[in-house]
Amino acid sequence: MSIGFIDIIEYVGTFAFAISGIRLAAANRFDWFGAYVVGFVTAVGGGTVRDLLLDLTPFWMLNTSYLICTGVALAAVLFFKDNLMRFKNAFFLFDSIGLALFVVVGVEKTLLNGFPFWVAILMGSITGAAGGVMRDILINEVPLIFRKEIYAIACIIGGLVYWLMHSLHCDQILTQLSSAASVLLVRLLAVKYKISLPLLESSSQEV
Amino acid sequence: MSIGFIDIIEYVGTFAFAISGIRLAAANRFDWFGAYVVGFVTAVGGGTVRDLLLDLTPFWMLNTSYLICTGVALAAVLFFKDNLMRFKNAFFLFDSIGLALFVVVGVEKTLLNGFPFWVAILMGSITGAAGGVMRDILINEVPLIFRKEIYAIACIIGGLVYWLMHSLHCDQILTQLSSAASVLLVRLLAVKYKISLPLLESSSQEV
Amino acid sequence: MSIGFIDIIEYVGTFAFAISGIRLAAANRFDWFGAYVVGFVTAVGGGTVRDLLLDLTPFWMLNTSYLICTGVALAAVLFFKDNLMRFKNAFFLFDSIGLALFVVVGVEKTLLNGFPFWVAILMGSITGAAGGVMRDILINEVPLIFRKEIYAIACIIGGLVYWLMHSLHCDQILTQLSSAASVLLVRLLAVKYKISLPLLESSSQEV
Numbered sequence: 001m002s003i004g005f006i007d008i009i010e011y012v013g014t015f016a017f018a019i020s021g022i023r024l025a026a027a028n029r030f031d032w033f034g035a036y037v038v039g040f041v042t043a044v045g046g047g048t049v050r051d052l053l054l055d056l057t058p059f060w061m062l063n064t065s066y067l068i069c070t071g072v073a074l075a076a077v078l079f080f081k082d083n084l085m086r087f088k089n090a091f092f093l094f095d096s097i098g099l100a101l102f103v104v105v106g107v108e109k110t111l112l113n114g115f116p117f118w119v120a121i122l123m124g125s126i127t128g129a130a131g132g133v134m135r136d137i138l139i140n141e142v143p144l145i146f147r148k149e150i151y152a153i154a155c156i157i158g159g160l161v162y163w164l165m166h167s168l169h170c171d172q173i174l175t176q177l178s179s180a181a182s183v184l185l186v187r188l189l190a191v192k193y194k195i196s197l198p199l200l201e202s203s204s205q206e207v
Numbered sequence: 208m209s210i211g212f213i214d215i216i217e218y219v220g221t222f223a224f225a226i227s228g229i230r231l232a233a234a235n236r237f238d239w240f241g242a243y244v245v246g247f248v249t250a251v252g253g254g255t256v257r258d259l260l261l262d263l264t265p266f267w268m269l270n271t272s273y274l275i276c277t278g279v280a281l282a283a284v285l286f287f288k289d290n291l292m293r294f295k296n297a298f299f300l301f302d303s304i305g306l307a308l309f310v311v312v313g314v315e316k317t318l319l320n321g322f323p324f325w326v327a328i329l330m331g332s333i334t335g336a337a338g339g340v341m342r343d344i345l346i347n348e349v350p351l352i353f354r355k356e357i358y359a360i361a362c363i364i365g366g367l368v369y370w371l372m373h374s375l376h377c378d379q380i381l382t383q384l385s386s387a388a389s390v391l392l393v394r395l396l397a398v399k400y401k402i403s404l405p406l407l408e409s410s411s412q413e414v
Numbered sequence: 415m416s417i418g419f420i421d422i423i424e425y426v427g428t429f430a431f432a433i434s435g436i437r438l439a440a441a442n443r444f445d446w447f448g449a450y451v452v453g454f455v456t457a458v459g460g461g462t463v464r465d466l467l468l469d470l471t472p473f474w475m476l477n478t479s480y481l482i483c484t485g486v487a488l489a490a491v492l493f494f495k496d497n498l499m500r501f502k503n504a505f506f507l508f509d510s511i512g513l514a515l516f517v518v519v520g521v522e523k524t525l526l527n528g529f530p531f532w533v534a535i536l537m538g539s540i541t542g543a544a545g546g547v548m549r550d551i552l553i554n555e556v557p558l559i560f561r562k563e564i565y566a567i568a569c570i571i572g573g574l575v576y577w578l579m580h581s582l583h584c585d586q587i588l589t590q591l592s593s594a595a596s597v598l599l600v601r602l603l604a605v606k607y608k609i610s611l612p613l614l615e616s617s618s619q620e621v
Contacts, residue, residue, distance in 0.1 A: 022614070025560070025614060026614040028556065029561065029613050029614075030556075030560045030561055030613070030614055031560065031561055031562075031610065031611035031612060031613050031614065032611045032612060032613075032614055033559075033560070033566055033567060033611050034557070034559065034560025034561060034614075035560075035614045037560065037566075038560070048467075052259060052466060052467075053255075053259075053264075053265055053268065055262070055264065055469070057467075057469065058467055061467065061529065061533050061536075064532055067532075067536075077614065078614070115268065118271060118274075119268050122268075122274075133345075137344060137345075137551060138547075138551075138556075138557065138560070139556065140347065140554065140555065140556045141347065142235065142237075142345075142346065142347045143241070143345060145240075145241065146232070146237045146238065146240070146241025146242075146244065146245070146345070147236065147237055147238055147241060148238075152240055152244075153240060196238065197238035197239045197240050198238060198239060199236050199237070199238050199239075200229070200232060200233040200236075200237055200238065200239055200241075200242045200284065200285070259466060260462075260466075260471075260472055260475065262469070262471065322475065325478055325481075326475050329475075329481075340552075344551060344552075347554065348554065349442065349444075349552075349553065349554045350448070350552065352447075352448065353439070353444045353445065353447070353448025353449075353451065353452070353552070354443065354444055354445055354448060355445075359447055359451075360447060403445065404445035404446045404447050405445060405446060406443050406444070406445050406446075407436070407439060407440040407443075407444055407445065407446055407448075407449045407491065407492070
């Protein structure tokens with residue numbers, strides 16, 4: 001198996017997602033094993049939900065590289081400890097590149113399995129975002145994505161760009177790159193300019 | 208596709224379930240996106256678990272109407288805000304009718320796939336109740352259904368009524384209506400007379 | 415259907431797992447229904463995740479005995495109340511025997527479905543450990559397994575022993591027994607000598 005450019009980006013994304021899970025686990029005083037599991041679930045959870053919904057064998061059961069990638073991420077956290085945060089901006093970039101790629105992978109895998117575009121856009125977003133939701137459930141917090149981040153909207157926009165360009169019969173590589181770039185751009189702009197969605201407020205707690 | 212009476216009830220049920228999720232999300236200061244997701248999960252979560260257990264494609268991936276229904280529910284919450292609670296009794300009724308229908312749909316789909324009746328009753332209950340459990344996990348609370356509501360018992364009774372009438376070779380439409388009516392009746396009576404299950408108490412916290 | 419030795423151990427394990435879920439539910443003031451569900455999820459949750467990942471019909475949908483076992487466990491908790499804890503050591507032993515068997519069942523079912531050994535070891539561990547994680551999510555606590563218990567490591571070691579002996583062409587029964595015994599041994603030793611994994615500590619809460 002030759003390892004191509006896409007594989008490298010995918011491992012970088014997996015690594016960055018796993019780091020985010022492991023660091024949150026550390027902040028919650030998990031042990032090594034717990035941190036590894038949370039890192040792994042953060043990295044592969046979204047794709048696993050997608051594969052179960054599409055009735056496919058989860059991708060990480062076909063290839064040991066995701067387990068290894070998470071192990072490397074755990075080793076990095078153990079070794080660098082808080083110094084890891086010097087690379088904070090690098091992680092944010094890796095994480096965003098990983099997200100962008102995950103969305104494109106999710107969209108294409110869904111289309112390949114014969115589902116319509118609106119399902120593909122949903123699955124692209126689930127691939128990118130559900131791992132973080134599962135991470136937050138495991139550490140017993142309200143999922144961050146529901147309150148602060150523009151994460152999911154970036155995924156949906158990336159999926160819509162894919163759809164638009166595919167409908168216009170654009171070249172596939174160009175479509176992939178544009179879709180991924182739009183996820184990245186929306187996320188970076190949202191963080192830079194602190195854009196977030198309005199809260200749904202309710203004066204009444206009664207439900 | 209002609210839209211029949213059953214479809215209309217199903218959309219009403221989906222709408223009412225989504226409203227319950229969106230309002231809880233609003234009370235927890237989620238943003239619009241988070242509220243939409245929680246509403247959607249509340250509405251389709253039970254049926255999704257059922258379809259995954261039965262190894263079927265989740266129903267909402269075959270039809271955009273559940274996404275749209277949730278969107279309408281979000282718009283309603285945004286537009287009416289707290290005035291929405293003037294219709295509190297209407298929602299409770301919609302929610303209960305939706306529940307009743309979800310149970311019947313879950314029972315029938317399971318039987319159609321060749322499983323025995325006891326699995327069908329479980330799947331009917333999961334269809335009706337698992338969405339609310341997933342909603343409560345997402346907003347990081349102990350599922351309401353485990354402490355207060357008679358919800359799940361209503362589902363099980365509805366399933367048992369279906370089983371009984373089916374065994375007695377009753378007409379299918381009559382069986383469906385009686386099963387749904389029994390879910391509705393048990394739920395309404397339980398709420399009206401504040402009937403709930405006894406708590407399991409333990410003097411010792413030690414586990 | 416003749417009930418063999420393996421079946422009896424499996425029911426004992428299911429019963430012990432269900433008891434652990436029901437007691438935690440009682441400590442959190444769940445009602446009877448909630449306690450039953452939490453007990454059932456604790457007992458069958460791990461195997462259900464495994465079966466969904468392997469694309470098989472969940473095992474408890476093929477046989478009513480797991481539902482009945484959980485019902486007996488609920489009755490035992492209701493009847494004996496806190497006196498149940500006189501049998502604390504017996505439960506710990508049952509629970510550990512159940513765990514050991516669940517791991518072996520998970521490994522073998524995965525191999526039978528044509529997956530490689532590293533997937534089988536993961537699935538053995540998921541079979542043993544994921545039910546407890548789901549239990550802790552339902553009662554809205556951080557999963558115990560991520561902070562204190564050596565539980566999961568015992569599962570992984572049991573899987574590795576299975577792999578090793580299988581590679582050495584040992585007799586199947588001997589392989590099963592040795593694998594189960596190693597799970598049991600690691601768990602008992604870890605509890606006796608209070609061995610746990612180091613925590614991942616982080617001075618910074620910032621993530």
